[in-house]
Amino acid sequence: xxxxxxxxxxGVSQVVVHKCAxxxxxxxxxxxxxxxxxxxxKIASQLKRPIQTxxxxxxxxxxxxxxxxxHKPDMVINVALxxxxxTIMDACLETGVNYLDTANYEPKDEAKFCxxxxxxxxxxxxxxxxxxxxxxxxxxxxTNVYTAHALKHHFxxxxxxxxxxxxxxxxxxxxxxxxxxxxxxxxxSARGKYYENGKWIETDPLSVKKDYNFPEGIxxxxxxxxxHEELESLVKHIPTxxxxxxxxxxxxxxxxxxxxxxxxxxxxxxxxxxxxHEIIPLQFLKALLPDPASLGPLTKGxxxxxxxxxxxxxxxxxxxxxxxxxxxxxxxxxxxxxxxSYTTGVPAMIGAKMMLTGKWSGKGVFNMEQMDPDPFMEDLxxxxxxxxxxxxxx
Ligand code: NDP
Numbered sequence: 001x002x003x004x005x006x007x008x009x010x011g012v013s014q015v016v017v018h019k020c021a022x023x024x025x026x027x028x029x030x031x032x033x034x035x036x037x038x039x040x041x042k043i044a045s046q047l048k049r050p051i052q053t054x055x056x057x058x059x060x061x062x063x064x065x066x067x068x069x070x071h072k073p074d075m076v077i078n079v080a081l082x083x084x085x086x087t088i089m090d091a092c093l094e095t096g097v098n099y100l101d102t103a104n105y106e107p108k109d110e111a112k113f114c115x116x117x118x119x120x121x122x123x124x125x126x127x128x129x130x131x132x133x134x135x136x137x138x139x140x141x142x143t144n145v146y147t148a149h150a151l152k153h154h155f156x157x158x159x160x161x162x163x164x165x166x167x168x169x170x171x172x173x174x175x176x177x178x179x180x181x182x183x184x185x186x187x188x189s190a191r192g193k194y195y196e197n198g199k200w201i202e203t204d205p206l207s208v209k210k211d212y213n214f215p216e217g218i219x220x221x222x223x224x225x226x227x228h229e230e231l232e233s234l235v236k237h238i239p240t241x242x243x244x245x246x247x248x249x250x251x252x253x254x255x256x257x258x259x260x261x262x263x264x265x266x267x268x269x270x271x272x273x274x275x276x277h278e279i280i281p282l283q284f285l286k287a288l289l290p291d292p293a294s295l296g297p298l299t300k301g302x303x304x305x306x307x308x309x310x311x312x313x314x315x316x317x318x319x320x321x322x323x324x325x326x327x328x329x330x331x332x333x334x335x336x337x338x339x340x341s342y343t344t345g346v347p348a349m350i351g352a353k354m355m356l357t358g359k360w361s362g363k364g365v366f367n368m369e370q371m372d373p374d375p376f377m378e379d380l381x382x383x384x385x386x387x388x389x390x391x392x393x394x
Contacts, residue, residue, distance in 0.1 A: 008080030015345020102137035136351030169301030
Protein backbone atom coordinates (compact mmCIF):
# COMPACT_ATOMS: atom_id res chain seq x y z
CA UNK A 1 0.00 0.00 0.00
CA UNK A 2 1.66 3.23 -1.08
CA UNK A 3 0.97 6.80 -2.05
CA UNK A 4 2.49 8.16 -5.29
CA UNK A 5 2.74 11.66 -6.64
CA UNK A 6 2.72 11.66 -10.46
CA UNK A 7 3.96 14.89 -12.07
CA UNK A 8 2.95 15.78 -15.65
CA UNK A 9 -0.41 15.16 -17.30
CA UNK A 10 0.46 14.48 -20.95
CA GLY A 11 0.35 11.37 -23.12
CA VAL A 12 2.68 9.23 -21.02
CA SER A 13 1.07 10.34 -17.76
CA GLN A 14 -2.34 9.28 -19.06
CA VAL A 15 -1.03 5.69 -19.29
CA VAL A 16 0.92 5.77 -16.01
CA VAL A 17 -2.13 7.01 -14.12
CA HIS A 18 -4.46 4.41 -15.70
CA LYS A 19 -1.97 1.61 -15.01
CA CYS A 20 -1.26 2.66 -11.40
CA ALA A 21 -5.01 2.93 -10.82
CA UNK A 22 -5.41 -0.66 -12.06
CA UNK A 23 -2.88 -1.93 -9.46
CA UNK A 24 -4.66 -0.68 -6.37
CA UNK A 25 -2.96 -3.20 -4.06
CA UNK A 26 0.34 -1.29 -4.61
CA UNK A 27 -0.77 2.21 -5.62
CA UNK A 28 -3.39 2.71 -2.95
CA UNK A 29 -3.35 6.52 -3.26
CA UNK A 30 -2.53 8.60 -6.34
CA UNK A 31 -1.99 12.35 -6.58
CA UNK A 32 -1.65 13.74 -10.10
CA UNK A 33 -0.12 17.22 -10.40
CA UNK A 34 0.85 19.24 -13.44
CA UNK A 35 1.19 22.76 -14.78
CA UNK A 36 -2.41 22.67 -16.08
CA UNK A 37 -4.63 21.07 -13.44
CA UNK A 38 -7.50 20.79 -15.93
CA UNK A 39 -5.51 18.10 -17.77
CA UNK A 40 -5.10 16.18 -14.48
CA UNK A 41 -8.85 16.36 -13.87
CA LYS A 42 -9.54 15.10 -17.39
CA ILE A 43 -7.36 12.01 -16.79
CA ALA A 44 -8.91 11.53 -13.32
CA SER A 45 -12.41 11.57 -14.85
CA GLN A 46 -11.58 8.50 -16.99
CA LEU A 47 -10.73 6.30 -14.00
CA LYS A 48 -12.89 3.87 -12.07
CA ARG A 49 -11.44 4.98 -8.72
CA PRO A 50 -10.92 8.49 -7.32
CA ILE A 51 -7.52 10.19 -7.33
CA GLN A 52 -6.47 13.66 -6.17
CA THR A 53 -5.24 16.37 -8.53
CA UNK A 54 -3.14 19.50 -8.01
CA UNK A 55 -1.48 22.35 -9.87
CA UNK A 56 2.31 22.69 -9.74
CA UNK A 57 5.11 24.35 -11.64
CA UNK A 58 7.71 21.60 -11.68
CA UNK A 59 10.48 24.12 -12.34
CA UNK A 60 9.81 25.73 -8.97
CA UNK A 61 11.47 23.73 -6.16
CA UNK A 62 9.69 25.45 -3.21
CA UNK A 63 6.29 24.82 -4.89
CA UNK A 64 7.16 21.19 -5.49
CA UNK A 65 8.50 20.74 -1.96
CA UNK A 66 5.36 22.18 -0.39
CA UNK A 67 3.18 19.90 -2.57
CA UNK A 68 5.26 16.88 -1.49
CA UNK A 69 5.10 17.94 2.18
CA UNK A 70 1.34 18.36 1.94
CA HIS A 71 0.67 14.90 0.46
CA LYS A 72 3.65 12.93 1.88
CA PRO A 73 3.93 10.46 -1.03
CA ASP A 74 6.22 7.42 -0.85
CA MET A 75 7.69 8.36 -4.21
CA VAL A 76 7.45 10.80 -7.11
CA ILE A 77 6.94 9.58 -10.68
CA ASN A 78 8.17 12.29 -13.04
CA VAL A 79 6.43 12.16 -16.41
CA ALA A 80 6.63 15.88 -17.12
CA LEU A 81 9.38 16.96 -19.53
CA UNK A 82 13.14 16.31 -19.33
CA UNK A 83 13.67 20.02 -18.50
CA UNK A 84 12.10 19.46 -15.07
CA UNK A 85 14.15 16.43 -13.97
CA UNK A 86 16.65 18.32 -11.82
CA THR A 87 14.16 20.56 -10.04
CA ILE A 88 12.00 17.53 -9.23
CA MET A 89 15.09 15.65 -7.98
CA ASP A 90 16.00 18.68 -5.84
CA ALA A 91 12.51 18.72 -4.31
CA CYS A 92 12.72 14.96 -3.62
CA LEU A 93 16.05 15.47 -1.85
CA GLU A 94 14.66 18.35 0.19
CA THR A 95 11.64 16.34 1.32
CA GLY A 96 13.23 12.87 1.58
CA VAL A 97 11.23 11.08 -1.16
CA ASN A 98 12.30 8.52 -3.80
CA TYR A 99 12.27 9.52 -7.49
CA LEU A 100 11.64 7.91 -10.91
CA ASP A 101 11.63 9.35 -14.44
CA THR A 102 11.50 8.19 -18.07
CA ALA A 103 13.89 10.58 -19.84
CA ASN A 104 17.22 12.17 -18.95
CA TYR A 105 17.62 15.82 -18.03
CA GLU A 106 18.14 18.29 -20.83
CA PRO A 107 18.70 22.02 -20.56
CA LYS A 108 16.21 23.92 -22.73
CA ASP A 109 18.81 25.68 -24.83
CA GLU A 110 20.89 22.65 -25.73
CA ALA A 111 19.79 19.16 -26.84
CA LYS A 112 22.60 17.13 -25.28
CA PHE A 113 21.15 13.82 -24.07
CA CYS A 114 23.65 12.94 -21.41
CA UNK A 115 23.32 11.48 -17.93
CA UNK A 116 26.07 13.56 -16.34
CA UNK A 117 23.75 16.07 -14.68
CA UNK A 118 21.65 13.35 -13.07
CA UNK A 119 24.54 10.99 -12.26
CA UNK A 120 26.07 13.93 -10.38
CA UNK A 121 23.15 13.59 -7.92
CA UNK A 122 24.28 10.08 -6.91
CA UNK A 123 26.06 11.12 -3.72
CA UNK A 124 23.26 13.45 -2.65
CA UNK A 125 20.65 10.67 -2.99
CA UNK A 126 22.96 8.09 -1.36
CA UNK A 127 23.73 10.41 1.58
CA UNK A 128 20.01 10.83 2.23
CA UNK A 129 19.35 7.09 1.87
CA UNK A 130 17.10 7.77 -1.14
CA UNK A 131 16.76 6.07 -4.52
CA UNK A 132 16.40 7.73 -7.93
CA UNK A 133 15.61 5.40 -10.85
CA UNK A 134 16.37 6.95 -14.23
CA UNK A 135 14.76 6.18 -17.58
CA UNK A 136 11.96 3.77 -16.67
CA UNK A 137 10.15 4.00 -20.02
CA UNK A 138 10.62 1.69 -23.00
CA UNK A 139 13.74 3.12 -24.58
CA UNK A 140 15.37 3.97 -22.23
CA UNK A 141 13.86 1.52 -19.80
CA UNK A 142 12.71 -1.84 -21.08
CA THR A 143 15.61 -1.92 -23.56
CA ASN A 144 18.05 -1.61 -20.61
CA VAL A 145 16.23 -4.39 -18.75
CA TYR A 146 16.19 -6.59 -21.89
CA THR A 147 19.97 -6.20 -22.07
CA ALA A 148 20.37 -7.03 -18.37
CA HIS A 149 18.08 -10.07 -18.83
CA ALA A 150 20.12 -11.26 -21.81
CA LEU A 151 23.34 -10.93 -19.81
CA LYS A 152 21.91 -12.68 -16.76
CA HIS A 153 20.34 -15.62 -18.60
CA HIS A 154 21.78 -16.04 -22.09
CA PHE A 155 25.28 -14.58 -22.40
CA UNK A 156 28.59 -14.80 -20.54
CA UNK A 157 29.63 -11.63 -22.35
CA UNK A 158 27.76 -9.12 -24.52
CA UNK A 159 29.85 -7.56 -27.29
CA UNK A 160 27.38 -5.85 -29.63
CA UNK A 161 24.06 -4.22 -28.97
CA UNK A 162 21.60 -2.78 -31.49
CA UNK A 163 18.45 -1.27 -30.05
CA UNK A 164 15.83 -1.11 -32.79
CA UNK A 165 12.64 0.90 -32.41
CA UNK A 166 9.95 0.56 -35.09
CA UNK A 167 6.65 2.32 -35.27
CA UNK A 168 4.75 0.53 -38.01
CA UNK A 169 1.60 2.44 -37.13
CA UNK A 170 -0.16 5.18 -39.05
CA UNK A 171 -2.21 8.09 -37.66
CA UNK A 172 -3.28 9.42 -41.06
CA UNK A 173 -2.11 12.99 -40.27
CA UNK A 174 0.17 14.83 -42.75
CA UNK A 175 2.73 15.47 -39.99
CA UNK A 176 2.55 14.75 -36.28
CA UNK A 177 4.79 13.35 -33.57
CA UNK A 178 3.78 10.47 -31.31
CA UNK A 179 5.06 12.09 -28.15
CA UNK A 180 5.86 15.65 -27.13
CA UNK A 181 6.74 17.31 -30.49
CA UNK A 182 9.44 19.55 -29.04
CA UNK A 183 11.29 16.68 -27.35
CA UNK A 184 10.75 14.37 -30.34
CA UNK A 185 12.06 16.82 -32.95
CA UNK A 186 15.06 17.82 -30.79
CA UNK A 187 15.95 14.13 -30.57
CA UNK A 188 15.45 13.28 -34.22
CA SER A 189 17.22 16.35 -35.64
CA ALA A 190 20.28 15.89 -33.37
CA ARG A 191 23.50 14.44 -34.74
CA GLY A 192 23.70 10.65 -34.68
CA LYS A 193 26.23 8.94 -32.43
CA TYR A 194 27.23 5.35 -31.72
CA TYR A 195 29.80 3.58 -29.59
CA GLU A 196 32.64 1.49 -30.98
CA ASN A 197 35.78 0.20 -29.27
CA GLY A 198 35.70 2.70 -26.44
CA LYS A 199 34.94 5.74 -28.65
CA TRP A 200 31.82 7.68 -29.58
CA ILE A 201 31.50 8.21 -33.32
CA GLU A 202 29.30 11.05 -34.58
CA THR A 203 27.27 10.98 -37.79
CA ASP A 204 25.18 13.60 -39.59
CA PRO A 205 21.51 13.48 -38.52
CA LEU A 206 19.77 10.38 -39.97
CA SER A 207 22.59 9.86 -42.49
CA VAL A 208 23.16 6.17 -41.65
CA LYS A 209 20.30 3.87 -42.60
CA LYS A 210 19.56 0.28 -43.58
CA ASP A 211 16.67 -2.14 -44.03
CA TYR A 212 15.56 -4.33 -41.17
CA ASN A 213 13.06 -7.17 -41.35
CA PHE A 214 10.72 -6.97 -38.36
CA PRO A 215 8.90 -10.03 -37.01
CA GLU A 216 5.23 -10.98 -36.83
CA GLY A 217 4.08 -9.63 -40.15
CA ILE A 218 5.54 -6.12 -39.84
CA UNK A 219 8.19 -6.97 -42.44
CA UNK A 220 11.03 -4.83 -43.83
CA UNK A 221 11.34 -1.16 -42.84
CA UNK A 222 14.10 1.40 -43.13
CA UNK A 223 15.89 2.07 -39.83
CA UNK A 224 17.97 5.18 -39.14
CA UNK A 225 20.88 5.48 -36.73
CA UNK A 226 20.32 8.01 -33.95
CA UNK A 227 21.84 8.75 -30.58
CA HIS A 228 19.78 7.63 -27.61
CA GLU A 229 20.58 8.13 -23.95
CA GLU A 230 20.50 4.47 -22.87
CA LEU A 231 23.62 3.80 -24.95
CA GLU A 232 25.60 5.93 -22.49
CA SER A 233 24.49 4.05 -19.38
CA LEU A 234 24.63 0.59 -20.99
CA VAL A 235 28.24 0.87 -22.18
CA LYS A 236 29.18 2.19 -18.74
CA HIS A 237 27.50 -0.60 -16.78
CA ILE A 238 28.25 -3.44 -19.24
CA PRO A 239 31.86 -2.67 -20.19
CA THR A 240 32.30 -5.75 -22.45
CA UNK A 241 30.08 -4.01 -25.03
CA UNK A 242 32.33 -3.02 -27.93
CA UNK A 243 29.66 -1.65 -30.24
CA UNK A 244 26.32 -0.09 -29.32
CA UNK A 245 23.88 1.58 -31.68
CA UNK A 246 20.30 2.83 -31.62
CA UNK A 247 18.01 2.70 -34.65
CA UNK A 248 14.54 4.05 -35.32
CA UNK A 249 12.09 3.81 -38.24
CA UNK A 250 10.66 6.92 -39.90
CA UNK A 251 8.28 7.19 -42.83
CA UNK A 252 9.46 9.04 -45.90
CA UNK A 253 6.59 11.45 -45.37
CA UNK A 254 7.76 12.29 -41.82
CA UNK A 255 11.34 12.82 -42.99
CA UNK A 256 10.30 15.05 -45.91
CA UNK A 257 8.24 17.27 -43.61
CA UNK A 258 11.05 17.41 -41.08
CA UNK A 259 13.58 18.40 -43.75
CA UNK A 260 11.40 21.30 -44.92
CA UNK A 261 10.78 22.45 -41.34
CA UNK A 262 14.52 22.33 -40.66
CA UNK A 263 15.35 24.14 -43.88
CA UNK A 264 13.05 27.04 -43.04
CA UNK A 265 14.35 27.26 -39.45
CA UNK A 266 11.22 26.00 -37.69
CA UNK A 267 13.12 23.41 -35.63
CA UNK A 268 15.56 25.94 -34.13
CA UNK A 269 15.74 26.00 -30.32
CA UNK A 270 17.42 29.40 -30.01
CA UNK A 271 15.29 32.54 -29.47
CA UNK A 272 14.23 34.59 -32.51
CA UNK A 273 12.74 38.12 -32.33
CA UNK A 274 9.24 38.30 -33.82
CA UNK A 275 7.10 41.47 -33.57
CA UNK A 276 9.08 42.62 -30.55
CA HIS A 277 8.78 39.22 -28.75
CA GLU A 278 11.33 36.48 -28.37
CA ILE A 279 10.01 33.18 -29.65
CA ILE A 280 11.62 29.75 -29.93
CA PRO A 281 10.64 28.43 -33.36
CA LEU A 282 10.36 24.79 -32.20
CA GLN A 283 8.06 25.78 -29.33
CA PHE A 284 5.88 27.72 -31.78
CA LEU A 285 5.81 24.71 -34.10
CA LYS A 286 4.66 22.54 -31.15
CA ALA A 287 1.68 24.85 -30.72
CA LEU A 288 0.69 24.24 -34.37
CA LEU A 289 1.11 20.46 -34.52
CA PRO A 290 -1.53 17.94 -33.42
CA ASP A 291 -1.45 17.19 -29.70
CA PRO A 292 0.03 13.64 -29.49
CA ALA A 293 -2.91 12.70 -27.23
CA SER A 294 -5.29 13.47 -30.11
CA LEU A 295 -3.60 10.74 -32.21
CA GLY A 296 -4.81 8.00 -29.86
CA PRO A 297 -8.14 7.25 -31.55
CA LEU A 298 -6.62 7.70 -35.04
CA THR A 299 -3.55 5.46 -34.88
CA LYS A 300 -3.63 1.94 -36.30
CA GLY A 301 -0.87 -0.66 -36.58
CA UNK A 302 1.88 -1.82 -34.26
CA UNK A 303 5.16 -0.86 -32.64
CA UNK A 304 8.07 -3.28 -32.34
CA UNK A 305 10.94 -2.33 -30.05
CA UNK A 306 13.74 -4.72 -29.23
CA UNK A 307 17.42 -5.46 -28.74
CA UNK A 308 19.60 -7.40 -31.14
CA UNK A 309 22.52 -8.71 -29.13
CA UNK A 310 25.75 -10.48 -30.10
CA UNK A 311 28.16 -12.04 -27.66
CA UNK A 312 29.53 -15.25 -26.26
CA UNK A 313 27.93 -18.11 -24.31
CA UNK A 314 29.92 -21.16 -23.18
CA UNK A 315 32.76 -20.22 -25.52
CA UNK A 316 30.49 -20.01 -28.58
CA UNK A 317 29.24 -16.96 -30.47
CA UNK A 318 25.57 -16.23 -29.89
CA UNK A 319 23.17 -13.81 -31.61
CA UNK A 320 19.86 -13.10 -29.95
CA UNK A 321 16.84 -10.83 -30.44
CA UNK A 322 14.32 -9.85 -27.78
CA UNK A 323 11.32 -7.65 -28.54
CA UNK A 324 7.82 -6.50 -27.75
CA UNK A 325 5.02 -5.84 -30.20
CA UNK A 326 2.36 -3.38 -29.08
CA UNK A 327 -0.85 -2.66 -30.97
CA UNK A 328 -1.96 0.99 -31.14
CA UNK A 329 -5.68 0.20 -31.21
CA UNK A 330 -5.52 -2.30 -28.34
CA UNK A 331 -3.60 0.24 -26.25
CA UNK A 332 -6.26 2.84 -27.00
CA UNK A 333 -9.08 0.50 -26.02
CA UNK A 334 -7.42 -0.13 -22.65
CA UNK A 335 -6.15 3.31 -21.59
CA UNK A 336 -7.22 5.75 -24.32
CA UNK A 337 -3.66 6.28 -25.58
CA UNK A 338 -1.68 5.08 -28.59
CA UNK A 339 1.14 2.56 -28.27
CA UNK A 340 4.02 5.08 -27.99
CA SER A 341 2.62 6.48 -24.74
CA TYR A 342 1.55 2.97 -23.68
CA THR A 343 5.01 1.46 -24.14
CA THR A 344 6.47 4.30 -22.02
CA GLY A 345 3.78 4.49 -19.34
CA VAL A 346 3.55 0.77 -18.49
CA PRO A 347 7.29 0.46 -17.66
CA ALA A 348 7.08 3.65 -15.58
CA MET A 349 4.33 2.03 -13.50
CA ILE A 350 6.31 -1.23 -13.24
CA GLY A 351 9.50 0.61 -12.21
CA ALA A 352 7.55 2.41 -9.49
CA LYS A 353 6.01 -0.90 -8.39
CA MET A 354 9.50 -2.45 -8.17
CA MET A 355 10.60 0.38 -5.87
CA LEU A 356 7.47 0.46 -3.72
CA THR A 357 7.43 -3.31 -3.16
CA GLY A 358 11.17 -3.35 -2.35
CA LYS A 359 12.01 -5.66 -5.27
CA TRP A 360 14.34 -2.95 -6.47
CA SER A 361 16.10 -0.87 -3.87
CA GLY A 362 19.29 1.10 -3.42
CA LYS A 363 20.74 4.35 -2.18
CA GLY A 364 21.78 6.72 -4.95
CA VAL A 365 20.97 7.25 -8.62
CA PHE A 366 20.46 4.13 -10.76
CA ASN A 367 19.85 3.13 -14.35
CA MET A 368 17.56 0.22 -15.06
CA GLU A 369 20.27 -2.30 -16.07
CA GLN A 370 21.76 -2.07 -12.58
CA MET A 371 18.71 -3.78 -11.09
CA ASP A 372 17.69 -7.49 -11.15
CA PRO A 373 15.78 -7.84 -14.44
CA ASP A 374 13.68 -10.87 -13.38
CA PRO A 375 10.76 -9.29 -11.45
CA PHE A 376 10.48 -6.47 -14.01
CA MET A 377 10.45 -8.92 -16.95
CA GLU A 378 7.74 -10.92 -15.19
CA ASP A 379 5.61 -7.80 -14.77
CA LEU A 380 6.04 -6.78 -18.43
CA UNK A 381 4.19 -9.98 -19.35
CA UNK A 382 1.58 -9.37 -16.69
CA UNK A 383 0.80 -5.71 -17.40
CA UNK A 384 0.48 -5.53 -21.17
CA UNK A 385 3.97 -5.57 -22.73
CA UNK A 386 4.75 -9.27 -23.34
CA UNK A 387 8.18 -10.03 -24.76
CA UNK A 388 9.55 -12.74 -27.02
CA UNK A 389 13.08 -13.91 -27.66
CA UNK A 390 14.64 -15.49 -30.73
CA UNK A 391 18.02 -17.25 -30.79
CA UNK A 392 19.37 -16.35 -34.23
CA UNK A 393 22.76 -17.99 -33.74
CA UNK A 394 23.34 -20.33 -30.83
P1 NDP B 1 3.56 15.69 -23.03
O1 NDP B 1 4.05 16.95 -23.63
O2 NDP B 1 2.36 15.01 -23.59
O3 NDP B 1 3.31 15.90 -21.47
C1 NDP B 1 4.19 16.60 -20.65
C2 NDP B 1 3.41 17.07 -19.43
O4 NDP B 1 4.32 17.75 -18.56
C3 NDP B 1 2.29 18.06 -19.77
O5 NDP B 1 1.15 17.72 -19.02
C4 NDP B 1 2.88 19.38 -19.32
O6 NDP B 1 1.97 20.33 -18.85
C5 NDP B 1 3.70 18.95 -18.15
N1 NDP B 1 4.67 19.99 -17.85
C6 NDP B 1 5.52 20.62 -18.71
N2 NDP B 1 6.20 21.58 -18.06
C7 NDP B 1 5.78 21.55 -16.77
C8 NDP B 1 6.10 22.29 -15.62
N3 NDP B 1 7.03 23.26 -15.64
N4 NDP B 1 5.46 22.00 -14.47
C9 NDP B 1 4.53 21.01 -14.41
N5 NDP B 1 4.19 20.27 -15.48
C10 NDP B 1 4.81 20.53 -16.64
O7 NDP B 1 4.83 14.68 -23.04
P2 NDP B 1 4.78 13.10 -23.05
O8 NDP B 1 3.75 12.61 -22.10
O9 NDP B 1 4.78 12.64 -24.45
O10 NDP B 1 6.24 12.76 -22.45
C11 NDP B 1 6.47 12.77 -21.06
C12 NDP B 1 7.91 12.32 -20.79
O11 NDP B 1 8.10 11.00 -21.25
C13 NDP B 1 8.96 13.18 -21.49
O12 NDP B 1 10.02 13.40 -20.60
C14 NDP B 1 9.43 12.30 -22.62
O13 NDP B 1 10.74 12.59 -23.02
C15 NDP B 1 9.33 10.93 -21.98
N6 NDP B 1 9.26 9.83 -22.93
C16 NDP B 1 10.04 8.73 -22.66
C17 NDP B 1 10.02 7.64 -23.53
C18 NDP B 1 10.79 6.40 -23.17
O14 NDP B 1 10.54 5.35 -23.81
N7 NDP B 1 11.68 6.40 -22.22
C19 NDP B 1 9.22 7.65 -24.76
C20 NDP B 1 8.34 8.81 -24.88
C21 NDP B 1 8.41 9.87 -24.00
P3 NDP B 1 0.97 21.14 -19.84
O15 NDP B 1 -0.09 20.13 -20.07
O16 NDP B 1 0.53 22.31 -19.05
O17 NDP B 1 1.78 21.46 -21.06
